[in-house]
Amino acid sequence: MSEYRLSVGMEVHAELRTQSKMFCRCQVAFGGEPNTRVCPVCLGLPGALPVPNREAIQMVLRTALALNCQVPVDSVFHRKNYFYPDLPKGFQVSQYEETNPIGYHGHLMIHTSRGPKRIGIKRVHLEEDTGKILHLPGGGSGVDYNRAGVPLMEIVTDFPPDIESAEEAREYVAQLRQLLVYLGVCDGKMEEGSLRCEPNISVRRADSETLGTKTELKNLSSFRNVFLGTEYERRRQIAVLETGGTVAQETRGWNEATESSYLMRTKESEQEYRYFPCPDLVPLHFDRADVEAARAALPELPLAKLQRYQDEFNLSPQDAQLLTAERPWAEWFEAAVAAGGDPKAVCNWMNGDFARLLKETGQAAVIPGVESDTEGREPARMTPEILVKVAKLVADGTITGKKAKEVFEKAYMTGDDPASMVEGQTQISDTDFIRQAVADVIAEHPDPVATYRSGKEGVLGFLVGQVMRRTQGRANPPMVQEEMRRQLDETS
Numbered sequence: 001m002s003e004y005r006l007s008v009g010m011e012v013h014a015e016l017r018t019q020s021k022m023f024c025r026c027q028v029a030f031g032g033e034p035n036t037r038v039c040p041v042c043l044g045l046p047g048a049l050p051v052p053n054r055e056a057i058q059m060v061l062r063t064a065l066a067l068n069c070q071v072p073v074d075s076v077f078h079r080k081n082y083f084y085p086d087l088p089k090g091f092q093v094s095q096y097e098e099t100n101p102i103g104y105h106g107h108l109m110i111h112t113s114r115g116p117k118r119i120g121i122k123r124v125h126l127e128e129d130t131g132k133i134l135h136l137p138g139g140g141s142g143v144d145y146n147r148a149g150v151p152l153m154e155i156v157t158d159f160p161p162d163i164e165s166a167e168e169a170r171e172y173v174a175q176l177r178q179l180l181v182y183l184g185v186c187d188g189k190m191e192e193g194s195l196r197c198e199p200n201i202s203v204r205r206a207d208s209e210t211l212g213t214k215t216e217l218k219n220l221s222s223f224r225n226v227f228l229g230t231e232y233e234r235r236r237q238i239a240v241l242e243t244g245g246t247v248a249q250e251t252r253g254w255n256e257a258t259e260s261s262y263l264m265r266t267k268e269s270e271q272e273y274r275y276f277p278c279p280d281l282v283p284l285h286f287d288r289a290d291v292e293a294a295r296a297a298l299p300e301l302p303l304a305k306l307q308r309y310q311d312e313f314n315l316s317p318q319d320a321q322l323l324t325a326e327r328p329w330a331e332w333f334e335a336a337v338a339a340g341g342d343p344k345a346v347c348n349w350m351n352g353d354f355a356r357l358l359k360e361t362g363q364a365a366v367i368p369g370v371e372s373d374t375e376g377r378e379p380a381r382m383t384p385e386i387l388v389k390v391a392k393l394v395a396d397g398t399i400t401g402k403k404a405k406e407v408f409e410k411a412y413m414t415g416d417d418p419a420s421m422v423e424g425q426t427q428i429s430d431t432d433f434i435r436q437a438v439a440d441v442i443a444e445h446p447d448p449v450a451t452y453r454s455g456k457e458g459v460l461g462f463l464v465g466q467v468m469r470r471t472q473g474r475a476n477p478p479m480v481q482e483e484m485r486r487q488l489d490e491t492s
């Protein structure tokens with residue numbers, strides 16, 4: 001079998017997290033009773049006039065800048081004309097190559113298992129979403145226009161494509177999603193359709209200069225499906241070519257249950273959308289000073305943060321990745337370090353017990369005094385200050401690591417001061433005290449002691465455990481261990 005190369009172009013549609021729709025004041029939300037968030041503008045009734053949503057334009061501008069795009073001075077809205085029941089106006093307001101989308105000629109650096117890779121971005125543009133066709137239980141179909149007119153950002157990768165494997169396809173989507181969520185422009189909920197991606201997939205023999213015929217894959221609702229779908233198409237196309245066939249240009253759906261793609265429609269001749277500038281909307285004008293102000297106001301982006309955590313806090317790439325995966329989590333970490341926490345200790349507590357407790361209780365990590373969107377989850381009582389206090393009690397030997405887990409959990413549940421919880425039960429490192437406790441245990445357990453002395457040192461753990469038990473876990477474990485070994489070896 002000859003070698004094949006894969007090429008994947010990715011088109012991503014992201015719903016913007018604005019309060020209202022793109023050209024009217026209808027609310028943007030997910031779900032709800034059909035056709036309850038509609039008005040003459042988003043229903044395209046005659047005479048209704050659109051007013052562009054400034055917030056949406058700013059969001060696309062910020063995304064374009066974060067993706068290292070050029071921003072034109074003037075950018076125009078076009079009408080893309082086609083007829084489909086989910087499009088009430090008979091056209092979609094969109095943007096068109098020739099008159100400048102809000103961003104073009106950019107790139108996203110992604111990290112892959114084979115190192116960093118630059119994925120070229122052809123354009124970032126603003127358009128509006130369509131309605132949804134619903135198949136009714138009693139037969140027939142209906143249309144829900146709640147989603148019609150929701151601001152939608154389209155991000156398209158360069159041609160020829162830079163993505164050359166299913167892993168890169170998945171990482172591109174995952175890291176683009178992370179960026180959009182960091183920027184606060186999209187909630188990133190693929191399962192709710194607020195981030196939709198459509199890869200164009202083709203293979204060609206390794207010695208061929210020209211790209212093969214592509215198929216477009218729809219309905220990918222998770223990173224895993226992007227990976228599986230791309231890999232499936234790669235193999236399917238290779239199998240077609242290997243058996244002497246030709247790949248047909250078609251749109252295919254992804255069946256999650258069977259993990260296979262299926263034919264949706266063959267591409268007829270390229271559709272004629274009769275693009276023309278929308279006469280109801282004035283061109284957008286981007287003042288250079290405004291663009292630079294928007295660039296300066298961008299938050300620290302995930303890749304920069306990932307690198308800084310390794311350089312500044314000396315964290316491993318894995319630790320840095322866990323901490324920076326979500327912006328609120330990274331900010332919580334930074335607040336704990338600012339409160340005097342040791343970065344590695346804070347990292348371990350956060351990715352260990354804290355993450356587990358948040359998951360178990362369904363709560364959200366919040367920083368007191370900082371407004372955050374917990375998406376309906378109850379805020380946890382654990383604060384950066386409390387976590388730092390627990391970490392310090394361990395670091396200065398006041399409590400054992402084991403005791404600290406208990407204290408942490410209690411502080412998590414109550415929000416109480418950890419120092420007050422450990423009063424009178426701090427770790428004992430007094431040499432005489434430990435020597436006596438060890439001697440007592442040796443005297444009380446002649447059989448295990450004899451076993452140890454016959455060379456079976458495995459019982460040492462049991463004997464140390466007895467000392468810990470007598471001292472309610474307060475004796476310093478390494479000291480107990482050392483003293484136990486010393487006394488057992490000495491008197492044998």
Ligand code: ZN
Pocket residue numbers: 021024025026037038039040041042043149
């Ligand atoms: Zn409306």
Ligand code: MN
Pocket residue numbers: 013127154
């Ligand atoms: Mn589009």
